[in-house]
Amino acid sequence: MMSPSVRHIPARTWVVCRLKRPKVDVLRVVNTPDRQIELDMNGAIPDRGAYVCKDLIPLRRKHE
Numbered sequence: 459m460m461s462p463s464v465r466h467i468p469a470r471t472w473v474v475c476r477l478k479r480p481k482v483d484v485l486r487v488v489n490t491p492d493r494q495i496e497l498d499m500n501g502a503i504p505d506r507g508a509y510v511c512k513d514l515i516p517l518r519r520k521h522e
Contacts, residue, residue, distance in 0.1 A: 470509040484509040
């Protein structure tokens with residue numbers, strides 16, 4: 459059990475590099491039923507989603 463002064467920080471796994479990052483550091487993209495990919499800024503779109511990092515430097519390194 460966590461002490462009352464320690465807050466839980468939700469973590470999400472980034473789909474490109476498989477790193478876990480705090481939820482505030484990632485963006486959620488959603489594949490909608492009409493086969494469109496949308497950026498879910500509020501986390502409110504109910505469809506299947508994946509998380510990508512707000513920092514694109516790791517993405518650039520992967521493709522070099």
